[in-house]
Amino acid sequence: MEMAVSTSSQAQDEFDRNVPRICGVCGDKATGFHFNAMTCEGCKGFFRRSMKRRATFTCPFNGSCNITKENRRHCQACRLKRCLEIGMMKEFILTDEEVQRKKDLIQRRKEEEALREAQRPRLTEEQQNIITTLLEAHHKTYDDSYQDFSRFRPPVREGPVTRSASRAASLHSLSDASSDSFSHSPESGDSKVNLSNLLMAYQEQGSSPDSAEDDGSRLSMLPHLADLVSYSIQKVIGFAKMIPGFRDLTAEDQIALLKSSVIEVIMLRSNQSFNLEEMSWSCGSPDFKYCVNDVTKAGHTLELLEPLVKFQVGLKKLNLHEEEHVLLMAICLLSPDRPGVQDHARVEALQDSLCEVLQAYIRVNHPGGRLLYAKMIQKLADLRSLNEEHSKQYRQLSFQPEHSMQLTPLVLEVFGGQVT
CATH class of the missing domain: 3.30.50.10 (Erythroid Transcription Factor GATA-1, subunit A)
Structure with a gap:
């Protein structure tokens, strides 16, 4: 030799x-x-x-x-x-x-x-199954091409805004968000959307036509982005229902968790469409590309947008695997300290289990990422303050009749406005 x-x-x-x-x-x-x-x-x-x-x-x-x-x-x-x-x-x-x-x-x-x-850390079969389930849930409820959103109210970046035939248009014509299908059952009478019914029966609530036109409001993007948020809420509900253990919670706790965390999960999800070079969100076609200026035309101020963009940049730079991303969304949603949650211990046990899976995944697939888990958990803390500011700004919009009419009933209910 x-x-x-x-x-x-x-x-x-x-x-x-x-x-x-x-x-x-x-x-x-x-x-x-x-x-x-x-x-x-x-x-x-x-x-x-x-x-x-x-x-x-x-x-x-x-x-x-x-x-x-x-x-x-x-x-x-x-x-x-x-x-x-x-x-x-x-x-x-x-x-x-x-x-x-x-x-x-x-x-x-x-x-x-x-x-x-032999000594290298490995995921247990149960942990791998949880990750597989979450990935499947995400793929069924998130389409980065946003094809089924293209039928809703188009973005209007300047000039007067014409209302669509239905102020709840975002709740109609949705593709399936999971293996379950949305069942379309317009509510007679008024246009009220009940999140409990939406979650438990997985149904959409319709509304009656309204052909009124807005004045030349500066909030030209509000109708479109309200539809986008409603659409995203529907998708998050579909994702939540496939998280292991979520369906076992009481209906009240499911609703409490969703109402208080849905915007945070939406912000996490939107990071997949966030372009770090252009500092914008691309949701399929060129028409659905949003910069900060577009969001200001939906009534949001820099008190929300500056920390939101900072959050998106920081999260993007973590270069998370898709497995880590879906685990973070599930951990965010299953937070036992959300307002209205009754069975704190049960929700905490579900969240702890997901945290253990995330840490195990990082040990296996990011051997040098000792601080990655801590950075990811810090992102959840950042989301809390973003959530608070977002809800505050939506409530302000909902208290103004000329603006609340542009919001969908589901958005009004979830973010604190009153649906009449």
Whole structure:
């Protein structure tokens, strides 16, 4: 066995450039650098045996035989001469003791690697199943092309805003958000949306046509973004219902968790459509591309938008795996300290289980990410303040009749406004 190293940087460069690997002795296919030259296995072995035996060969001809793959055994003298001419060196040949030490070293490294592999952290089958379930839930309720949103009220970035035929248009014509289907059952009479019915029966509530037009309001984007938020709420509900353990909670706790966390989950989800270079959100077609200025035309002020953009940038720079992203959304939703939650212990147990899965996933897939979990949990704290400011600004809008008419009933109910 030889020490397969090259003392020539030029030779190594040739090897790295994947030039044809031809044996410099006989022209056969080479297997690498052996004793400082590119050779085949046959010539490698011949040189090693010749040097170790200190063999002396004599050419039966004139000492200038042309060595080829077919005749390389015919003249050992010229073959050895050719080995030396291309730079093969006997100094590179290991002694028997060195060969044994090298074998022992290789074996020891294999054993150490096997031990490291055995000790490497792994996800349990249950943890992997939880991740698989959450990924499936996310894929069923999140479409980055937003194809089923294209039928709603279009964005109007300037000029007067014309109302759509239904102020609850965002609650109609939705594609399925999960394996369950939304059932369309317009409520007779008024246009009230009940989150409890929406969650438990997974139904949408309609509204009667309204053809009134807004004045030339500065809030030209409000109708469109209200539809987008309603659409997103529907999708988050679909995601929540597939989180392991969520359906086992009481209806009251499910509603309390959703009402208080839904905007935070929406903000987490929107990070997938956030473009770090352009500092904007792209939701499918070019028409559904939103910058900060667009959001200000929906009534939101910089008190919300500045920390929101900062949050989106920070989250994007964490470069989370999709598995980490869906786990963070589920952990966010299952927070036991949400207002109105009754069974704190049960919700906390579900959240703790998800936190353990997230930490295990990070240990397995981000060995160097010791601080990643802490950074992710800090993002949940940041979301709380964003949630508070968002709800405050929506409540202010809902208390103004000319603006509340642009909001969908579901948005009004979830964010504290009164639906009459």
